[in-house]
Amino acid sequence: MSRDPIFETLRPSQFITFTIPNPVNHHCYLHTPNIRVAVLDSPVAVSADDLPKIAAMIVPDQRETDWNFCTESGHLQLLFNVPTLSRLILIGNDLPPDPESSIYIRPPVTDTIDSEKLEDKLQQLVMALHPKVCFQKGLPKTLFLTYEDDLLYRVIIARFVGPFVGEFVVEDVELESNVSNKKLRRRLRFKRMPNLIQSQVSLIPGFGDGEFASELNLESLRKMKHTKFHVDTTVLVHPYLTPMVSGLSLIASHLNERIQLGFTPRALCLGVGGGALLTFLNTQMGFQVVGVEADEAVLSAANQYFGLNYEESIQLIVGDAIDVIQNFPSQRTNGDTDDSHVNIDGLDAKFDVIMVDLDSSEAGNGISAPPPEFVKKNVFNSAKLLLHNHGVFIMNVVPLDEVFYMTLIQELKDAFHKVYGIDVGNQDNFVLVATLLPSSSNDHDNAFLKRLRSVIQGAYMDSIVEL
Structure with a gap:
């Protein structure tokens, strides 16, 4: 891939997205005919004496339309998660916006060696998106980041637009847990800062008559006709x-x-x-x-x-x-x-x-x-x-x-x-x-x-x- 002059210089807060034909056609990660590439420069300018730190991330499968990865605000928070990062490049499947899409199920874990092969195939693309200054001391080493969280299942149950906070959602989620009972939560999340969970409470499923079904996962519970969900306000689950x-x-x-x-x-x-x-x-x-x-x-x-x-x-x-x-x-x-x-x-x-x-x-x-x-x-x-x-x-x-x-x-x-x-x-x-x-x-x-x-x-x- 040839270098585009627009990416040769770091410009604070510059945000550019584009699509290109899929150069890898990976069976798990990048499988759409075109892929979406988003490039964000940090709002914090790098010191003239330092070489900028550039990183790329492959968007997790089935998270392409998640605000964390498809919005500038989510992209910015991902960038801020890595100290002194100057540019973050997101590479993911090019999926059309789907306002009805409300369910996420974590896919099976992909082989680590397979992931490394995919990163090797993307080297040329990522290198072309490095600023010119990165080549002053030879060929820069490409840094690939991985995104991990504890989310197993998520369903959006309500969408709102507020005059002050803008778009936000209420979602029910199942999180990874080391105990036998499922870790179910109801959460509030804003589009303007999607990586931040604004509020969360414990979610309790039941079938009436005081019967609860803590051993079943959230996906199975939602498919059962008589399941009702209640929030438990007697305990605090938000960390602080x-x-x-x-x-x-x-x-x-x-x-x-x-x-x-x-x-x-x-x-x-x-x-x-x-x-x-x-x-x-x-x-x-x-x-x-x-x-x-x-x-x-x-x-x-x-x-x-x-x-x-x-x-x-x-x-x-x-x-x-x-x-x-x-x-x-x-x-x-x-x-x-x-x-x-x-x-x-x-x-x-x-x-x-x-x-x-x-x-x-x-x-x-x-x-x-x-x-x-x-x-x-x-x-x-x-x-x-x-x-x-x-x-x-x-x-x-x-x-x-x-x-x-x-x-x-x-x-x-x-x-x-x-x-x-x-x-x-x-x-x-x-x-x-x-x-x-x-x-x-x-x-x-x-x-x-x-x-x-x-x-x-x-x-x-x-x-x-x-x-």
């Missing part, structure tokens, strides 16, 4: 939600005292998604909850498919999280000690906890949380005014980089008394907890702490460290 709830242990004595005095603890959740966190705080921990979500269509999906019920104990606000907390009804200063309920438009002006689960709406930033515009002194100061004196501020964090993370910690330290970190157990997420006053002793006779330990893993509470 349990650590977030664990942060309540720092104010367990305060919450226990308020409950003994007859007050119902209150939580403000910035970011709702499927509503798993809101429902859990309400039903398992006894909180009154106010949720803030930017898109009403997301709330509709949460209500229809994720068990989020709009009741007096769960109130919802549609709006931008920053605008809401900066304009929230408040008649008391942070120094007030009067705990009598002040109610404006049905909303109490003080909370025991504020939980922040907001991700950046800009795919060009990669997967990151919270949005950069949230990391401001005035935002944190506004949040402080909504907390009781012994309240706590808890945030899910997926940092853009080390500088972003350290800046966020410093901003929280400037605004709050103490800042703590919780080990989530993966390299992507961190949970930060900020307190207004020193945390009090959490004795073992504390009824709230006992309740907390009964519904979440105690290991997360034991991993809380001061930063």
